Every structure is written in C-alpha cells, then in structure tokens.
Amino acid sequence: MDFDFTEDQESLRDAVRRFVEKDYGDDQRRAILKAGGFSKAAWDGLVGLGLTALAVPEVHGGLGFGPVDAMVVMEELGRGLVLEPYAQAALVAPAVLAHAAGEVQAEWLPRIAAGEALLVLAHQERAARYRLDVCQTQASSDHRLTGHKSVVSAGSNADAFIVPAQADGGIALYLVTRDAAGVTLRDYRLHDGSAAAELHLAATPATLLVPAAHGLAVLEQAVDIAIAAQAAEAVGVMDRYVALTVEYMNTRKQFGVAIASFQALRHRIADVKMQLELARSMSYFATLKLNEPADARRRALSQAKVQLGQSMRFVGQQCTQLHGGIGVTDEYVGSHYFKRLTVMEMQYGDTMHHLGEVSRRMTDTAGVFA
Incomplete structure (x- = not known):
C-alpha cells in the first residue's frame, strides 16, 4: 500500500505549518491561554487558509476534501498545540449535517465553510461513562430539549451545538443555537487550557437534524471522525515533543558531556520513538477505516484509540522525565505538550473504555476455539 502523500497534500501541510510557526508561536499561545483558551483572531487565521471549508461539500461552498487531507491538517495543528476546536467545528459538524434535511444543510454548511458559524458536538453526560447509547437529555414532540451536557468544546465561543436527545424510543440529533431560550452555559478551561463548558437546556427549542431511527449511528460516525482527527493531532503533538526532548538531551550536560551520550537515556528515547511510530501507523489505520x-x-477506531492512549501516556511521561525538573514547569513549552497528551487520552473514551470496546467487538478466534 502506498502511504506517500500527494503533492497537493504536502502543499497543504506546508501551508498549515507556516501558519502555526508564524501566527501560533509560544508567545501567541500563552496570550490565548490567558484570554480563556480561544482566540477569534487565530480562528480567523484558520478560516483564511480555507481549512473550515475542507470537509464541506463543494455544492455548499466547500472544498470537498477527504479524511487523509484532514489528517494532514490535524498533525500540523497538533505540532503547534492549537487550542481552537478545529476538528469539532470543521470535520465533525459537516459530517453530521450531511444527514440533515436539505434546507438545514443549505443554511448551515455554507456558513461553516466561510467560517461564519462554529458548531460543536455536545454529547457527553455524567452518567454515560463514554457510552454513546446512554443519553438522559429528553426531547419533546415539538423539539424542545431538557437536559445537561458536559465538557462541551469551545463553550460560549460556539454559535450552535449538536445535541443528542431521547426521542421516539431512540436517540435523535438536534441543533441548538447558543442564544436559544433555555440555554445556560458555565464556562471553564480544561487541563491543557482549552475552552469548555457545561451546557444546560431547559425546554430549549431545537432543530431536528437526524431522527431517532438513525441518530445513534450518525453520532457514532461523528465520534469516530473525531477520534481519527485526534489520533492525527496526537501524532503531531508527540512528534514535536520528541523533537524538543532530543534537542534538550543534546544541549543538557552532566559530567561535562551531553546527556544524549548516555546509553541508558538513548535506549529510553528509542522506546519513545517506537511508541510514536506505532501511534503514527494506527493514525493512518484509523483514517483509512473511516469509510468502512x-x-x-x-x-478499528477503538483499536486506534487504545494504541494512541498507550503511546500518548508513554511518550508524555518519558519525555517529561528525560527533561528533569524543567519538564514540569509552566514556563517550559514541553509541559504544555504533556498536558495536551493527558487531556486527549481522556477524550472520546479513555484507553480502558476502548479496550473493552475492542474486546466486545472481537469475532475472530485465531484458531484457538472451534
């Protein structure tokens, strides 16, 4: 199988990398953290690159690109620790809206492509424990929602939310605008500094996107897209953190020599590199399986999440330890890479959850049982 990227994909990678290096450096990112974890200027930069149009069909003003192109973008955003919820707004939201009625698509997809509307998925509930089929939010017959969603990306910076709710004996998907009656948001920041919120709905009017007959299947697809995007982002985060660690080991001296010359530490960084490459291969695997x-x-996405979770934890912990005390200081950028890896390991189902999912879905016996 050919894993080489096309010339257009490499050009896309270079464009995003230049944006990250020029407009999302450490100083800019620290300013965004102080401002609450979201920057309208940075988001406009992503819009200016055309990235919000990436997954929107051409008929609605988008580029109509595929999962591999999205993977390329996410890797570079990961390298720069970009806080804005690009995957949620530009990859997941269009995928859900593709199942909505034509008039809903015509209203929202062009706005997403143009960067005029930021839609995020609000699906997590406290009692669900990562299960997508557990939903306590209720929808009335006239499409009014009552319930509570947790850890909603972007929080008050979002223009609208995609909300699963119980309806007609199943889970339907609805669109709720931020300024709708009955919406209450409590903003906070995650461990990595990104913006999030608790979303409370009280008889809130909503627009039906996907009826209960297909809602859960579309929600599962949306979360799988988010997992694949996060896998690519994690590869970018780990790739950059490993490079920072190697650079530090080549400059930090003990006993008059660089610590990179110590055989024990060289063995540890070799193990780190192996975990990074395992994660990269599973990121490719996840992306290529999205259309299965x-x-x-x-x-496949659960398998990828298990490997990514193991790799993120190993790479983050080892690279931080190889830095010594400076690795856990807020002033050093490496600690922010560690925080981001820690948060991602818990999103869309942690490693143990997806290990259970892989086990539950295994049907091959490898000849062990008749």
Whole structure:
C-alpha cells in the first residue's frame, strides 16, 4: 500500500505549518491561554487558509476534501498545540449535517465553510461513562430539549451545538443555537487550557437534524471522525515533543558531556520513538477505516484509540522525565505538550473504555476455539 502523500497534500501541510510557526508561536499561545483558551483572531487565521471549508461539500461552498487531507491538517495543528476546536467545528459538524434535511444543510454548511458559524458536538453526560447509547437529555414532540451536557468544546465561543436527545424510543440529533431560550452555559478551561463548558437546556427549542431511527449511528460516525482527527493531532503533538526532548538531551550536560551520550537515556528515547511510530501507523489505520461499514469502522477506531492512549501516556511521561525538573514547569513549552497528551487520552473514551470496546467487538478466534 502506498502511504506517500500527494503533492497537493504536502502543499497543504506546508501551508498549515507556516501558519502555526508564524501566527501560533509560544508567545501567541500563552496570550490565548490567558484570554480563556480561544482566540477569534487565530480562528480567523484558520478560516483564511480555507481549512473550515475542507470537509464541506463543494455544492455548499466547500472544498470537498477527504479524511487523509484532514489528517494532514490535524498533525500540523497538533505540532503547534492549537487550542481552537478545529476538528469539532470543521470535520465533525459537516459530517453530521450531511444527514440533515436539505434546507438545514443549505443554511448551515455554507456558513461553516466561510467560517461564519462554529458548531460543536455536545454529547457527553455524567452518567454515560463514554457510552454513546446512554443519553438522559429528553426531547419533546415539538423539539424542545431538557437536559445537561458536559465538557462541551469551545463553550460560549460556539454559535450552535449538536445535541443528542431521547426521542421516539431512540436517540435523535438536534441543533441548538447558543442564544436559544433555555440555554445556560458555565464556562471553564480544561487541563491543557482549552475552552469548555457545561451546557444546560431547559425546554430549549431545537432543530431536528437526524431522527431517532438513525441518530445513534450518525453520532457514532461523528465520534469516530473525531477520534481519527485526534489520533492525527496526537501524532503531531508527540512528534514535536520528541523533537524538543532530543534537542534538550543534546544541549543538557552532566559530567561535562551531553546527556544524549548516555546509553541508558538513548535506549529510553528509542522506546519513545517506537511508541510514536506505532501511534503514527494506527493514525493512518484509523483514517483509512473511516469509510468502512459501521462495525469494521467502530472496531478499528477503538483499536486506534487504545494504541494512541498507550503511546500518548508513554511518550508524555518519558519525555517529561528525560527533561528533569524543567519538564514540569509552566514556563517550559514541553509541559504544555504533556498536558495536551493527558487531556486527549481522556477524550472520546479513555484507553480502558476502548479496550473493552475492542474486546466486545472481537469475532475472530485465531484458531484457538472451534
């Protein structure tokens, strides 16, 4: 199988990398952290690159690019620790809206492509424990929602939310605008500094996107897209953190020599590099499986999340330890890479959750049982 990227994909990578290096350096990112974890100027920079149009169909003013192009973008955003919820707004939201009625698509997809509307998925509930089929938010017959969603990306910076709710004996997907009656948001920041919020709905009017007959299947697809995007982002985060660690080891001296010359530390960084490459291969695997049938796709994405979780934890912990005391200081950028890896390991289902999902979906016996 050919894993080489096309010339257009490499050009896309270079454009995003230049944006990150020029407009999202450490100083800019620290200013965004102080301002609450979201920057309208940085978001406008992503819009200016055309990235919000990436996954929107051409008929609605988008570029109509595929999962591999999205993976390329996410890797570079990961390298720069970009806080804005690009994957949620530009990859997940269009995928859900593709199942909505034509008039809803015509209203929202061009706005997403143009960067005029930021939509995020609000699906997590406290009692769900990462399960997508557990939903306590209720929808009335006239599409009014009552319930509570947790850890909603972007928080008050979002223009609208995609909300699963119980309706007609199943889970339907609705669109709720931020300024709708009955919406209450409590903003806070995650461990990595990114913006999030608790979303409370009280008889809030909503627009039906996907009826209950297909809502759960579309929600699962949306979360799988988010997992694949996060896998690519994690590869970018780890790749940059490993490079920072190697650079530090080549400059930090003990006993008059660089610590990179110590055999024990060289062995540790070799193990780190191996985990990084395992994560990279599983990121490719996850992206390439997005268009598979639901059962194969769900199993593949859980497999990828298990490997990514193991790799993120190992790479983050080892690179931080190889830095010594400076690795845990807020002033050093490496600690922010560690924080981001820690947060990502918990999003969309932690490692243990997806290990259970892989086990539940295994049907092959490898000849062990008749």
